[in-house]
Amino acid sequence: MSSGTEQQPTRAANQPSSADNPWPVRTVARKIADWIHRLGAVWVEGQVTQITARQGTQTAFLTLRDPAADVSMTVTCPSRLLRTIDPPLREGASVVVHAKPTFFLGRGTLSLRANEIRAVGIGELLARIERLRKLLAAEGMFSAQRKRKLPFLPKGVGLITGRASAAEHDVLVNAQARWPAVAFRIVNTAVQGVHAVPQIMHALSTLDADPNIDVIVIARGGGSVEDLLPFSDETLCRAVAAAGTPVVSAIGHEPDSPLLDYVADLRCSTPTDAGKRVVPDVKEETARVHQLRDRARRALHGWVDTQCRLLDQLRSRPSLADPLGPIERRHTEIEVHRERGRRAILTRLSSEQAAIASARARLTALGPSATLERGYSVVQFFDSAGNLKVLRSVSEIAEGTPLRVRVADGAIRATTLPQEE
Incomplete structure (x- = not known):
């Protein structure tokens, strides 16, 4: 009986599944396990978000998360492998794992079985950031020609920062001190760790789609190189470069600037500096308005005075002081010339008439009528x-x-x- 029972599932597994001939769960799980176990080992990089290594157990469990996406996988390894890592592995650390995909038949879960774990040191992280910096620079991401100028007075400022952080306080206090009417839309996100990049990118897309936001500030206080890794993430840098709204980077870390500083349209050394750069100073602008009004008033008064002097000069000219005098003098001159012309014409007519009479007399004397x-x-x-x-x-x-x-x-x-x- 037992032999017949064991052979029946085997025959069913060799046939295609259908509604009349479904596969048992164990058959499907075994087929998946067989396919996964044929896969080879891979090198995987990610951030450790959880470490479970109970005392007296042979196996330790880790959760490895992609820093740029909401994707994670479970990693198992011998507990002794974790004890050999110096310094000890901690949550949030970046690691490179050599592991083989494994499917646990009983629970139907997939994990990576690691046989080697390498912590990514500061030197390696800086080297990777430098390689990414050169790549982005070669693509023109850092070019000054593509950076947009911030609006003079934004109708709305988007702020991406940690919840109740000192960076948020510095940006708000300094911006409102310069321009009290400035409107902020604050989106609080994680600013370090594995959740930082996805949350910052989501906040960036949300603020970029808001028509009332004219500038976006990404702010965070200082921190170690590991803490600031999200702000050198390639996915985040490309998202900032592709945003339609000008982006201000306000990461308070002077020695090693994250790549976000190079990609952003404006780089501020601290969140305090960002609060001063995104809005104008109402006192300075008021003083400038008063100065321009005074300049305009002086220019207008000078122009009016000049025109008044010109009018006075025009009124003092003889033609305007005695407008009828020149006309009367011209009238007298015209009468004199007209009389001279009349006398000249009469004299000429008299002379011509005498000449005609003389010619007529001579013609008459010489003509046949006289004879x-x-x-x-x-x-x-x-x-x-x-x-x-x-x-x-x-x-x-x-x-x-x-x-x-x-x-x-x-x-x-x-x-x-x-x-x-």
Whole structure:
């Protein structure tokens, strides 16, 4: 009976599962375990969020979390492996683990079975940050051309910082002291540890999508290199570079600046400095307004005085002091010239009339009318063509030719008679 019972699941597992032929849970778990156990060992990097190593147990349990995402895995290792790590491993430390994926059949859980754990030291962390810094710099993330200028007076300031932290207090107090009406939207997040990067990125996307926020401040006080690791995370740096709202980095750690300082549009040395940089000083602006008003008043008064002097000079000119005098003088001059012109024209007409009369007299004296008046006459006859011609010789006419005799006061007709012998 037992042999038949053991063989029945095996036959069922070799057949495809269906509604009529489902696989038992143990079969599915065994298949998953067989597939996972064929995977090879891998090197994994992450942050330790929990360590469970009970006294007298052979196995220790760790929770390894991705610093840039909300993803974690369970890691098991021999307890003696943890005891060999110097200095002792603590929560929040960055480690590199060599492990093999393992599926626990009884609980149906997946974990990593580690056979080597290496703590990432300060030197290695700084070296990784330096490599990332060079990579981002080569991509132009730190270029001054891509950095945006902060608005002169933002209608809203987003603040990402730790809850009830000194950084939050410094930013609020200094900003409100400079401009009391400034409006803040505060989003409190973790600023160190494994939860920092996901929470800061979520807060950044929330504030970036808010149309009432004109500038975003990411603030935190000083800390060790390990504490400030989230602010050198590549995912966070790229998210800040891609944000549509100007971002101010206010991480109070002078010796080693996190990469966020290079990517942000404005880097402030401390949260106090950020509170002074995001808004103008109301006293300074009021004094500047008064100064500009005084300058404008003096400039206006100077312009008015200049124009008044010009008007006075114009009124003092003869043409404006006695506007009718020049017209009257010009009128007199015109009358004089008109009289001269009239006399010149009359003189010329008289001269021309005398010349015409003299020419007429000479023409009359030389003309045939004057000769006729002295008793002479002009005899004319008609030629063969019927044209009237002046008789110049008796040979030009014959007896009985009709003649026309012109005298001073008219003309008479005559006929030729025979010549007397």
